[in-house]
Amino acid sequence: MEKGLKYDKPSVMKGRTDVNSITNWNAPLVWEGTFDPVVIDSIYKKMDPRIAVIVFAVGKYTRFLKAFIETGEKYFMVDFRVTYYIFTDHEDEVPKVQLAAGRKITILTVPSATRWQDVVLGRMKWATIAIDQQIRSEADYVFMMDIDSTFRYRFGAESLSRLSAVLHRGYYKTPDRANFPYERRPQSQAYIPIDEGDYYYTAAVWGGYLEDMYTLVKYCYEQSKIDEKNNIEAAWQEESHLNKYLLYNKPTKVLSAEYLWCDYDRITEDVKVIRISQIAKNYAEVRPNWN
Ligand SMILES: CC(=O)N[C@H]1[C@@H](OP(=O)(O)OP(=O)(O)OC[C@H]2O[C@@H](n3ccc(=O)[nH]c3=O)[C@H](O)[C@@H]2O)O[C@H](CO)[C@H](O)[C@@H]1O
Numbered sequence: 041m042e043k044g045l046k047y048d049k050p051s052v053m054k055g056r057t058d059v060n061s062i063t064n065w066n067a068p069l070v071w072e073g074t075f076d077p078v079v080i081d082s083i084y085k086k087m088d089p090r091i092a093v094i095v096f097a098v099g100k101y102t103r104f105l106k107a108f109i110e111t112g113e114k115y116f117m118v119d120f121r122v123t124y125y126i127f128t129d130h131e132d133e134v135p136k137v138q139l140a141a142g143r144k145i146t147i148l149t150v151p152s153a154t155r156w157q158d159v160v161l162g163r164m165k166w167a168t169i170a171i172d173q174q175i176r177s178e179a180d181y182v183f184m185m186d187i188d189s190t191f192r193y194r195f196g197a198e199s200l201s202r203l204s205a206v207l208h209r210g211y212y213k214t215p216d217r218a219n220f221p222y223e224r225r226p227q228s229q230a231y232i233p234i235d236e237g238d239y240y241y242t243a244a245v246w247g248g249y250l251e252d253m254y255t256l257v258k259y260c261y262e263q264s265k266i267d268e269k270n271n272i273e274a275a276w277q278e279e280s281h282l283n284k285y286l287l288y289n290k291p292t293k294v295l296s297a298e299y300l301w302c303d304y305d306r307i308t309e310d311v312k313v314i315r316i317s318q319i320a321k322n323y324a325e326v327r328p329n330w331n
């Protein structure tokens with residue numbers, strides 16, 4: 041980081057005591073109050089990484105693009121180089137948003153779908169192909185995100201690592217791993233035995249080094265293809281495969297539920313800020329099929 045930078049002296053004794061801020065494999069578990077944004081930004085600015093955000097807006101989900109990008113410009117990796125890769129079947133519905141310097145939008149066309157499950161799983165296929173053909177030469181870090189989200193507070197370089205995953209807000213306090221909604225049928229590639237598991241991660245926000253993300257996205261794609269051949273679809277689609285992978289290949293950073301909350305859940309004591317909030321949506325209205 042740069043010489044002469046002014047910031048509060050870090051303490052050995054003081055810090056968050058209401059939550060655990062380290063995993064049992066010694067990876068940071070990131071909460072507000074566990075990092076100094078000035079120090080973090082200065083460290084990462086030196087590398088000036090190119091950050092890719094991969095989002096899908098297929099069918100009626102294009103309505104979420106405007107708020108996602110506009111709030112992203114306010115809170116996501118401010119002052120860093122960001123490209124939003126928008127995968128859509130309605131190019132004409134991608135809004136024109138004024139972006140800060142060093143930031144841009146790239147539109148990629150994907151087919152429409154009749155089942156939402158095909159869209160959420162299809163993300164793994166199209167992202168694998170796009171990283172291979174294009175993004176690999178344009179980015180250092182990649183994030184995969186749901187589009188039905190708005191940024192509300194800093195989502196910055198403290199989230200960067202080789203592989204960073206976010207605790208699902210609905211399960212981060214679940215005491216018993218048997219209650220995680222992992223895939224429990226041994227016939228599926230995403231199967232996790234009842235007595236295994238660390239955390240339950242959301243598939244709505246995850247990121248890391250381009251090559252590590254490529255490996256994981258491709259893994260989810262390939263596992264779901266095997267499932268398809270065996271006529272089975274994992275309980276929570278790519279989220280189930282993601283959780284299986286992260287159990288046996290531990291993430292290098294775990295981001296607290298601050299990184300993905302939602303508009304309709306009560307905020308808990310330990311969540312001091314909400315960085316992304318999922319928008320309340322009418323599933324029946326936006327999805328092409330119901331179940
Ligand atoms: C908070 C959380 O854990 N979210 C997960 C949950 O999300 P959700 O219930 O929030 O799923 P969702 O409807 O937002 O779908 C996931 C994403 O796929 C895209 N999309 C989906 C349908 C469609 O017709 N068009 C379209 O573009 C869009 O980017 C959307 O944000 O379950 C999904 C599949 O089981 C994914 O695992 C999500 O990551």
Ligand SMILES: [Mn+2]
Pocket residue numbers: 186187188244318
């Ligand atoms: Mn969503």
